[in-house]
Amino acid sequence: MTDGLAPVETPTSLLDTIPTLEPVIRAGLDDLERGILPAEIMRAVEEAGILDVWIPSKVSGKEADPVDWLKAVEAIARIDASVGWAVIVLSGHVRLLTVDHYTRFSELTNGRVLPAFASAPRGRAVAVEGGYRVTGRWPFASGSTYATWHGGVAMVVTEDGTPQMAPNGLHPMMIQVMWPADQGKVVETWDGLGLRGTASHDIEVEDLFVPDGQALLEPFPLRAEHATERVRELGVLAHGTHALGLARGALDEFQRIVASKPIPGSRSAAVMGHTESHRIAFAKADALLRAARSLLYGAVEDALVAAAHDELPMDQRVAIRQANIFAVRSCREVVDEIFKIAGTSAVYRGPVIERAFRDMSTAANHNLPLESSYESVGAYMLTKNSSEGPVSVGTPFF
Known part of the structure; x- marks a missing residue:
C-alpha cells in the first residue's frame, strides 16, 4: 500500500479486523451524524484491507473470499450504516473495471483505486482525438470525499449537442467516464434522512478531457476466469x-x-x-x-x-x-x-x-x-x- 498507509499483515479473515476497527468507527459517530465521512475511519478500513478485496490477483490484489467480504460489510454496518455503505461503494465498484483499466488507474493515483461514481446519465461527452470532452453533474456519488476516482454515465453527443446513436441504432450511446477525483469537484449536497455520513454528494466536471483509457464502454469487465x-x-x-x-x-x-x-x-x-x-x-x-x-x-x-x-x-x-x-x-x-x-x-x-x-x-x-x-x-x-x-x-x- 502506498500514499503513507501503514502496511498490515493480511488477516485470516476480514472479520478478524472488525474488533480493531470498531472503536475507530465509534469515535467518529458524531461526525458521521453531522454529515461527515471521517478520513480517519476510512483510512483505518483501507489499512485493514477491506477496500481492495476485488482487485484482480494478476495485478497483486487480494481477490478475497466474496462471502468473507459480504460478512465484513454486514459487521461494519452493525456498528454504523454509513461506514458500511461507503465500504460497499469504494470497494465494490472496483468490480466494474477491467484489468487494463485498473492498471492504468492505479498508475495515475499512486496505487490507490477507490472509485465513487453515479449511474444516472447526467453527463455529455463529445468525442475528440484520443478521448472525450466531458461536462456533467451527477448526484448520489457515495464515498465521494474519500474516493481517489470519480465517474458517471455520459451520453455521447456531437459538438452541437446531437446524441450519437449506439451501434444497434435503438438508443443514444452511453459511456461510463472516469477521472481522478482531484480533476473534478465535489458539490456538498448530501443532507439525507439517514446514511448521513456517506458523503453521497454530487460530483461535477466541466469540459474535462477524459482519455479513451478512462472510458468504460462495457458495463462489466470481460473477466470470467473463476x-x-x-x-x-x-x-x-x-x-x-x-x-x-x-x-x-x-x-x-x-x-x-x-x-x-x-x-x-x-x-x-x-x-x-x-x-x-x-x-x-x-x-x-x-x-x-x-x-x-x-x-x-x-x-x-x-x-x-x-x-x-x-x-x-x-x-x-x-x-x-x-x-x-x-x-x-x-x-x-x-x-x-x-x-x-x-x-x-x-x-x-x-x-x-x-x-x-x-x-x-x-x-x-x-x-x-x-x-x-x-x-x-x-x-x-x-x-x-x-x-x-x-x-x-x-x-x-x-
Missing part, C-alpha cells in the same frame, strides 16, 4: 448484507436497553421488553432476520458452486436477486418493528434505534432492492417454462 467473476452480482449483494448488519444492530440495542436498569419514573422504560406484545414482536423480528440472512448467504453459496466451471445459470441469477431484495425488505420490517416497540426512547434524534430507523429507511429506498424489483423475479419464474421463453420486465438481469 466463479467470483462469473457471479457478477456479488457487489450489489452487499446491499442485502448491509441491511442485515443494520437490522441486527437495532435488535442488539433493544436487548441492551431491556437489560439495563430502567430510568426512575419512566413507565415506558420499565415495561420495555417485559410485555407479551414486546416479546412476541422481538422474537418474530429476530426470526425474520435470521431467515433473510440464511436465504441470502445460501443463494450466494449456491451461485458460487453453480459458477465454478461455467457461466452462472439464469435460475441462480434470479434466485440471488430475489434473496437480496428479500433481505433488504425484511430488514426494513425488522427495524420498523423495533422502532415501534421502543416507544419514546427511540424518538429523540441520535440514539441507536432512531438512527437505525432513518438509515434503514434510506437504504431501502435505493432502486436495487425496491419492492417493485420483485416484478422481474416473478416474471421470470412465471414464464421461464412457457413456449415463448421467459419474459424480461423491469430491471434487466446481468
Whole structure:
C-alpha cells in the first residue's frame, strides 16, 4: 500500500479486523451524524484491507473470499450504516473495471483505486482525438470525499449537442467516464434522512478531457476466469448484507436497553421488553432476520458452486436477486418493528434505534432492492417454462 498507509499483515479473515476497527468507527459517530465521512475511519478500513478485496490477483490484489467480504460489510454496518455503505461503494465498484483499466488507474493515483461514481446519465461527452470532452453533474456519488476516482454515465453527443446513436441504432450511446477525483469537484449536497455520513454528494466536471483509457464502454469487465467473476452480482449483494448488519444492530440495542436498569419514573422504560406484545414482536423480528440472512448467504453459496466451471445459470441469477431484495425488505420490517416497540426512547434524534430507523429507511429506498424489483423475479419464474421463453420486465438481469 502506498500514499503513507501503514502496511498490515493480511488477516485470516476480514472479520478478524472488525474488533480493531470498531472503536475507530465509534469515535467518529458524531461526525458521521453531522454529515461527515471521517478520513480517519476510512483510512483505518483501507489499512485493514477491506477496500481492495476485488482487485484482480494478476495485478497483486487480494481477490478475497466474496462471502468473507459480504460478512465484513454486514459487521461494519452493525456498528454504523454509513461506514458500511461507503465500504460497499469504494470497494465494490472496483468490480466494474477491467484489468487494463485498473492498471492504468492505479498508475495515475499512486496505487490507490477507490472509485465513487453515479449511474444516472447526467453527463455529455463529445468525442475528440484520443478521448472525450466531458461536462456533467451527477448526484448520489457515495464515498465521494474519500474516493481517489470519480465517474458517471455520459451520453455521447456531437459538438452541437446531437446524441450519437449506439451501434444497434435503438438508443443514444452511453459511456461510463472516469477521472481522478482531484480533476473534478465535489458539490456538498448530501443532507439525507439517514446514511448521513456517506458523503453521497454530487460530483461535477466541466469540459474535462477524459482519455479513451478512462472510458468504460462495457458495463462489466470481460473477466470470467473463476466463479467470483462469473457471479457478477456479488457487489450489489452487499446491499442485502448491509441491511442485515443494520437490522441486527437495532435488535442488539433493544436487548441492551431491556437489560439495563430502567430510568426512575419512566413507565415506558420499565415495561420495555417485559410485555407479551414486546416479546412476541422481538422474537418474530429476530426470526425474520435470521431467515433473510440464511436465504441470502445460501443463494450466494449456491451461485458460487453453480459458477465454478461455467457461466452462472439464469435460475441462480434470479434466485440471488430475489434473496437480496428479500433481505433488504425484511430488514426494513425488522427495524420498523423495533422502532415501534421502543416507544419514546427511540424518538429523540441520535440514539441507536432512531438512527437505525432513518438509515434503514434510506437504504431501502435505493432502486436495487425496491419492492417493485420483485416484478422481474416473478416474471421470470412465471414464464421461464412457457413456449415463448421467459419474459424480461423491469430491471434487466446481468
